[in-house]
Amino acid sequence: MKFLFLAITTLLLPLPSSGQDAVKRDQHQMHRLHNDPKAYMKALEDPKRDEYQKPHEVLTALNIKPGEVIADIGAGTGYFTFRLAHHVGDKGKVYAIDVSPDMIKHINRRIRDTKANNVTTILAEPDDPLLPDHSVNRFFICDVWHHVDDQKKYLALMKKTLKPDGEVVMIDFHKKELPFGPPMQMKIAREDLIKQLEGNGFKLAKEHTFLPHQYFLVFTPK
Template identity: 35%
Template sequence: MSHHPRRFWRVVPPWTWGGVMLALVAWMTSLWAATVPLQETNVAPGINKEYTRTNLNVERWVQNFERESREIYAQRDKIVETLQLKRGMRVADVGAGSGLFTVLFAHAVGPRGKVYAVDIAPAFLRHIEQRSREEGLKQIQTVLGTERSTQLPANSVELVFVCDTYHHFEYPQSTLASIHRALRSKGKLVVIDFHRVPGKSPDWILNHVRAGQEVFAREIEAAGFQRLPDPPQEFLKENYLMVFVKRAR
């Protein structure tokens, strides 16, 4: 019997190496695809230009966002009630703007909870930070997002709230991928946006919002989420509310 160790390349027939390499490449490709969206084109060029200006007039936008004639503001308490937030929860308000819902969420989750206020406008985040200090809401943390990412930590939240902001996502698949990473197992994504129905919706919505509810729903499902039955929302007329749960990839 030979005492020389049997070499690996003598054990594995040479013709199998091609299959091994193909399998390895396929595995690496699938792993990459599960974490990084394919190269996207900007679906809403320039839609956020106003918010990223260095001289953004925050007070004007606060007055615009927090007025009784705006359905979302008028129905804010019912919206928060629909979310069924619990004390100690960790949530994210993506597209936080004036901090309207950020503050409401902070009161709902309590001092042991956590609320991430995410926005691409530094001026809005400074406003939220000041408001948090004035109200003693230490559970609020601001996060400067980008056009492609929420910049939320991985597995950091149980619920992500996106209100009248999804249509502002310039790179929705990349942004949704960052939300998927941020959500914990079975975490929920709640999206509120404008009804966009040709022939019924006002011209400003038809010109400003790029697509309707079902198109947005399909995009979100394609990003690794499962749509749940819509909760009761008779209090909303101009907007709709959808709930999704994170699927394991």
């Protein structure tokens, strides 16, 4: 999983017009943002993101129970991490997993500032979240999966890590022209993602359609 922490960076980048020049311009914008940590973090926490990401509605739809253990893959600045932590409560736990030391340091500062003792950070390896077997109720993966290089390996690790009746939550951009998001060649079509997970030991359990630019799928092990 190369540069997992970069996944959400593309969320607020306007999608340029089609063609080779457009792709180059989009990549240039991404490069500039990635090399400016302050701008990167600001983009991740831009209040405008709430308008389309609808975090309250997403977490309500998940019906999270107090005491759950959730792995937030590609946690970034903790946009969803601390919201998830509120829902699992003091008896639950959220693993904020990222491959970026800078993002992990940022989340650790937020943990100290907010006294969010139910959040634990993990500086992960590119293709391994470094979690024990049967340790989490849910994997939460928002706008990250298209950055995972060895997806087959990662799916196998997630299946081992889930507790009985666990879930994998996948939210990602539709593969079509959108006002922002990753370049078209990086996007994964909804149908392709479903086929991939169903071919690797999972089944589609639920689907929510209220997000304007993203699909929202929930999978369980077969």
